[in-house]
Every structure is written in structure tokens, then in C-alpha cells.
Amino acid sequence: MAEKKMRFETEVSRLLHIVANSLYSQKEIFLRELISNASDACDRLRYEALTDPDLVAEDPDFKVRISVDKEARVLEIADNGIGMNRDALISDLGTIARSGTSAYLEEHADEEGVDLSAIGQFGVGFYSAFMVASDVEVISRRAGEDQAWRWLSDGTGEFTIADGERDGRGTTIRLNLRKGEEEFLEESRLRHIVKTYSDHIALPIVIAAEDGDESINEASALWTRPKKDITDEQYSEFYRHVGGFDEPWLTIHWHVEGKLEYRNLLFIPSSKPFDLFDPSRKHGIRLYVKRVFITDEAENLVPAWLRFLRGVVDSEDLPLNVSREILQDNPMIAHMRSAIVKRVLTELGKKADKAPDEFTLFWENFGPVIKEGLYEDFENREMILKIVRFHSTTGGDDLISLEEYVGRMKEGQDTIYYISGEDLDAVRRSPQLEGFVAKGIEVLLLTDAVDDFWIPSVGEYEGKPFKSATRAGADLDKISASTADDSEAEDEKFFDDGKVDSLIAMFRLTLNEEVKDVRVSERLTDSVVCLVSDEGDMDLRIERMLEQHNQL
Structure with missing residues (x-):
């Protein structure tokens, strides 16, 4: 087939612009x-060879090979993996499928010196090669196919694709290095970079030396090593290898x-991913069976409310030929899921x-997601309630737990009060x-959309019901006041019953x-009037939300 020139999609062009203008100091991450x-x-x-062994019959030993040509200023990274055909080269290297990419790139389009570590969020690390290369050539041949293909680009907006030549399956990436690299x-x-960034890769990484190829990494799955033998670095x-783009906030490593x-x-990120609330977002857990990668789409392995997790789960008991369909209802998966959730909590x-x-930093990033579990996961609800945190009317900027709230409830108080709204200042x-506030009764301040759904579902904590401060039936009379002055104020009468009855009648007639x-209320100390929901009625915030979406 004749050589064909094609244009990158808009998001790729923007990304390449960011790469070209990056001042990122650690350029060696391209090799990682x-x-x-x-x-x-x-x-x-x-994984594919489990059902079609002929795919690897001629070359069963997987590896990554690095070679250099100093005279030609060329660096090559080759593998004997699954390879790509023409369509895959166009779709994988010419477009970005991850949702949310466009918005992110639009936000950073005019920035100089963007930290490229954030680009890892989009699964497009290939383009980091243009930090050091004036042009990049990819020769690839799909396993099971005879035709190889050649992809070439200088990263300025276009790429060409044509017939290529490759003896066996896999992919070779050839970088023509820029001056100064x-x-x-x-x-x-190269050895130092591999040891620093890729020592955990569970297959040999070899470098072409004068006396033959030499393996330069540990080549064992990191998760199979004892924790005491693994450094934080x-x-x-490894966290970045499985999709992280920052430093892990928490590392959880155990053997059952x-x-x-x-x-x-498993890892918990220290930063919130850009697509955390995207319904199409993929889970970040990779499933292995006896060190063989099975899938990164085992959605039943962790619940949606732990979708920020990254890492691997490696089973010794699942069959190697397990299909994604079988995973849906597999009792072993259900057992592992339950254990993973409890360990993380x-x-x-x-x-x-x-x-x-x-x-607190973790909660600011992932608290709203964790609270989804209160609504969705009855089995683990009590454990989740132990870790949820809230702002309150007496906590200032600090977050408090439900245990702390209950521990400082007023005498006579048997209810956990809350109020929900769009933001803290408003509520x-x-x-x-x-x-x-006048009585010194603490109220939880809820500002996440999910709050109005889990509260009715949970109902209570340690026998104490949740009740909205916007409910008309919030009875504060039986709760002790904070001070003697407050108690005396409760007994004072500030209005004439007859005049108030007339005023109330006028309001009822006018508002119809x-x-x-x-009603007359002693709940207000500064304001003249406020709206409340009657017992059994819809919460005010939910009512507003439904009105905004034309559902009422």
C-alpha cells in the first residue's frame, strides 16, 4: 500500500504542543x-495466547530490547508483544480516546513549561518521546498477521503510514534524537534509567551490548516480593506503571x-484524577492469574465507590482462561472483593x-466518592460511617467524625442534625x-450532591437519627441551652399573641x-422568616435540584 499522510486529531496536536514547550526536567521519563x-x-x-498458543509458538519468551546507533543518533525500543496493524496504529497513535482530555488540554493550551507528569492521566505516554526526538518511527506487526506497518511523524500535526518490514510480531519504536540529547x-x-524507573517490569529488559544482549532489570513482579525488600521509590x-500520575498517598500491599x-x-493517589466522576471512567485495578495479565476491566473486583484505587490483584486460584463474562458472577471474585474493601477501609x-x-487531604479529594458507598454498600456501611468526615457549625475549618459529633451532643439531644447546600459559605x-447556633447545638454542614441520597438510606448512627435542620419539626425545646442567658431568653415573650395571630392569618391568605x-417559630434569632420542609416532605435542597432539572 502506498504511503498515506494523515493529520492528528485536535487533542493529539494540542498534546504535542505541550510536549514541545515543556520544561520538564526529567526528560528520561519518555523511556519509562x-x-x-x-x-x-x-x-x-x-493473555491471548492462552486460547491461541500458535500466536507465540515461534517466539515464546517475551522481552523488551533497547539498542542504540550512536553514529545515526538513533535509539530503539523493541518488544515482541501483541503488535499493531494499520487500523490500530491510526487509532492508538493518531487519536486520544480518553474522555475529558479535550477539556484538560484546553485549560493548559497556553501554558509554557507544563509538568508532563500530569499527562500520564490520559494513557498517552508514547508522545513523551517527542521531548527528545525530532521524529519518531514505529514499525509494528500484529501477532497472527503477516503484514507489518510503518508509522512516522515529526510531531508537528501530521503522520504518515505505509507498508513496513519486520521479521516477527511486535513493535519497534525508533527515535531520531534531537541535538543535545x-x-x-x-x-x-540507559541502564540507570531502567534501574530507576522500570526495575519492577515483570519481563526481561535487555540492552544490546558489544558482547551480546544483557538483561538489566530485576524482571520479577513487584507484588510477589516481600514488602521489606521493596523501597518507597x-x-x-510501579504506581506510575499502573496508571498513577503523582505520588501514592497510601500503599497497601498484602498476601492472602x-x-x-x-x-x-493497591495504591490511593495523592491527587484527584481529572475524570473521577466520569461515568465512562475505567477502573484502575489490573487482574492477574499466576502473574499472567487477564484484564484491566474486572469491574466487580472493587466497587464503584473505590474507583480511585490503582494497582494489581494476582490470584493463584482463578483459571487462566477465565473470561470477562465469567468474572461477573465468580464467587472467588466476590470473596476477593469483600476482603479488598474491608482491608482498604x-x-x-x-x-x-x-x-x-x-x-483530611485524602477526604477533600475522595470523600464524596467514599460517601457513595453509604448509599450503595449495605455490607460495609458501618465501617464507612467510621471514617466519614464533615464540616460543622462548631468545627471551624476542621473536619469531624460522627463519633466526635455524638460525643459532644447537648444534654437532652438525641438527634444528629445536618443541613445541606451548594457550598459551605451558603449553608x-x-x-x-x-x-x-443560639443553643450551641452542633449541625453537620453537607455540600456534596450525594449527601441528600445517603442520609435517607442510612437513617441513623448508633441509634441516633439524622434530621435536617430545615425540617419544621426540629424540636429544640428539650435540649439544654449553652448558657444561663439563653435559658432566660427562652422564657421571655417578645410579642403580643393577638397581633401575631392576625399577622399569620394575613400571610396564609396572601401566600395561599x-x-x-x-407558623410562629422560636428558631430564628436574627432573621425575620425562613423556609422549612414539613415532616415527610422532600428536603429543600433536593427540591431545588429537581426544579433546576425541570423534574418538578
């Missing part, structure tokens, strides 16, 4: 990204033996107790809070069916 992609290609072929032609420098690099045997290496509970300031100014009733 290319090796990671090569490893993934081998993992995917290893000669360090990446030095064997010692190695954990961090017994009725089922499996290993788990246990570790979060420890962090909340021992490092509350660090836990703090709400006139519905005046009576509570706009409101259910108009």
Missing part, C-alpha cells in the same frame, strides 16, 4: 513510558493465604486515627441554623397555596 507500553503489549499477547545514546545512562514507580491465595498491591481508619491532617449563612402553612 515506552518500556511500560512494551510491557503491556507483551501482557496482552500472553546524546546522553540517551550512552549505555550507562520502587513502589512509586488460606482457602484462596492472592496478592494485592481498615487502612483508611488507621490513617484517620494516626494522621488526621493527612487524612453557614442559612437562617435555619440560627436557633441551633404557595406554602403549606405559616
Whole structure:
């Protein structure tokens, strides 16, 4: 087929512009990204070969090979993984499928010196090669196919694709290095980069030396090693290998033996992913069976409310030929899921107790997602309630737990009061809070959309019901006041009953069916009037939300 010139889609062009203008100091991350992609290609072929062994019959030993040509200023990274055909080269290297990419790139389009570590969010580490290369050539041949293809681009908006030549399956990426990037032609420098960033890759990474190919990495799955033998730096690099773009906030690594045997290496990010609330967002857990990659789409392995997790789960008991369909209802998957959830919640509970300031950072990033579990996960609801945190009317900027709230409830108080709204400033100014504040009664301030759904579902905590401060039936009379002055004020009468009755009658006549009733209230101390919901009626915030979406 004749050579064909094609244009990158808009998002790729923007991304390449960011790469070209990046001042990112650690340019060597391009090698980490290319090796990671090569490893993934081998993992995917290893899985396909379980049902079609002929795909790897001629070359069963997977590896990544690095070679240099100093005279030509060329660096090559080759693998014998699954490879790509023409359509895959166009779709994988010419477009970006991840949703949300366009908005992110639009936001950073005019920035100079963008930190490229954030670009890892989009799964497009391949383009980091243009930090050091004037042009990039990709020769690839799909396993099971005879035709190879050649993809070439200088990263300025276009690429060409044509017939290529390759003896076997896999992909070779050839970088023509820019002037000033000669360090990446030095064997010692390449060895150092591999040891620093890719030592955890579970297949050999070899470098072409004068006396033959030599393996330069540990080549064992990191999660199979004892924790005591793994450094924080190695954990961090593996975290980036499985999709992280920052430093892990928490690393959870454990080995389960017994009725089922499996290993788990999970990470919680320190930053909130850009697509955390995107319904099409993929889960970040990779499932392996006996070190063989099976899928990164085992959605039943962790619940949606833990979708921020990254890492691997490696089972010794699942069959190697397990299909994604079988995973949907597999009792072993259900068992592992339950154990994973409980272990993660246990570790979060420890962090909340021992490092509350660090836990606050976690909660600001992922609290709204965790609270989805209160609505969706009855089995683990009590454990989740132990770690949820809230702003309150007496907590200032600090977050409090439900245990802390209950521990400082007023004498005579048997209810957990809350108020929900769009943002903290708005709910703090709400006139519905005046009576509570006057009596020193703490009220939880809820500003996440999910709050109005989990509260009715949960109902209570340790026998104490949740009740909205916007409810007309919020009875504060039986609760002790904060001060003697407050108690005396409760007995004072500030109005004439007859005149007030006339005023109430006028309001009822004027407002007619706009409101259910108009009543005298001692809940207000500064405001003249406020709206409340009657017992059993829809909460005010939910009513507003439905009105905004024309549902009322």
C-alpha cells in the first residue's frame, strides 16, 4: 500500500504542543513510558495466547530490547508483544480516546513549561518521546498477521503510514534524537534509567551490548516480593506503571493465604484524577492469574465507590482462561472483593486515627466518592460511617467524625442534625441554623450532591437519627441551652399573641397555596422568616435540584 499522510486529531496536536514547550526536567521519563507500553503489549499477547498458543509458538519468551546507533543518533525500543496493524496504529497513535482530555488540554493550551507528569492521566505516554526526538518511527506487526506497518511523524500535526518490514510480531519504536540529547545514546545512562524507573517490569529488559544482549532489570513482579525488600521509590514507580500520575498517598500491599491465595498491591493517589466522576471512567485495578495479565476491566473486583484505587490483584486460584463474562458472577471474585474493601477501609481508619491532617487531604479529594458507598454498600456501611468526615457549625475549618459529633451532643439531644447546600459559605449563612447556633447545638454542614441520597438510606448512627435542620419539626425545646442567658431568653415573650395571630392569618391568605402553612417559630434569632420542609416532605435542597432539572 502506498504511503498515506494523515493529520492528528485536535487533542493529539494540542498534546504535542505541550510536549514541545515543556520544561520538564526529567526528560528520561519518555523511556519509562515506552518500556511500560512494551510491557503491556507483551501482557496482552500472553493473555491471548492462552486460547491461541500458535500466536507465540515461534517466539515464546517475551522481552523488551533497547539498542542504540550512536553514529545515526538513533535509539530503539523493541518488544515482541501483541503488535499493531494499520487500523490500530491510526487509532492508538493518531487519536486520544480518553474522555475529558479535550477539556484538560484546553485549560493548559497556553501554558509554557507544563509538568508532563500530569499527562500520564490520559494513557498517552508514547508522545513523551517527542521531548527528545525530532521524529519518531514505529514499525509494528500484529501477532497472527503477516503484514507489518510503518508509522512516522515529526510531531508537528501530521503522520504518515505505509507498508513496513519486520521479521516477527511486535513493535519497534525508533527515535531520531534531537541535538543535545546524546546522553540517551550512552549505555550507562540507559541502564540507570531502567534501574530507576522500570526495575519492577515483570519481563526481561535487555540492552544490546558489544558482547551480546544483557538483561538489566530485576524482571520479577513487584507484588510477589516481600514488602521489606521493596523501597518507597520502587513502589512509586510501579504506581506510575499502573496508571498513577503523582505520588501514592497510601500503599497497601498484602498476601492472602488460606482457602484462596492472592496478592494485592493497591495504591490511593495523592491527587484527584481529572475524570473521577466520569461515568465512562475505567477502573484502575489490573487482574492477574499466576502473574499472567487477564484484564484491566474486572469491574466487580472493587466497587464503584473505590474507583480511585490503582494497582494489581494476582490470584493463584482463578483459571487462566477465565473470561470477562465469567468474572461477573465468580464467587472467588466476590470473596476477593469483600476482603479488598474491608482491608482498604481498615487502612483508611488507621490513617484517620494516626494522621488526621493527612487524612483530611485524602477526604477533600475522595470523600464524596467514599460517601457513595453509604448509599450503595449495605455490607460495609458501618465501617464507612467510621471514617466519614464533615464540616460543622462548631468545627471551624476542621473536619469531624460522627463519633466526635455524638460525643459532644447537648444534654437532652438525641438527634444528629445536618443541613445541606451548594457550598459551605451558603449553608453557614442559612437562617435555619440560627436557633441551633443560639443553643450551641452542633449541625453537620453537607455540600456534596450525594449527601441528600445517603442520609435517607442510612437513617441513623448508633441509634441516633439524622434530621435536617430545615425540617419544621426540629424540636429544640428539650435540649439544654449553652448558657444561663439563653435559658432566660427562652422564657421571655417578645410579642403580643393577638397581633401575631392576625399577622399569620394575613400571610396564609396572601401566600395561599404557595406554602403549606405559616407558623410562629422560636428558631430564628436574627432573621425575620425562613423556609422549612414539613415532616415527610422532600428536603429543600433536593427540591431545588429537581426544579433546576425541570423534574418538578
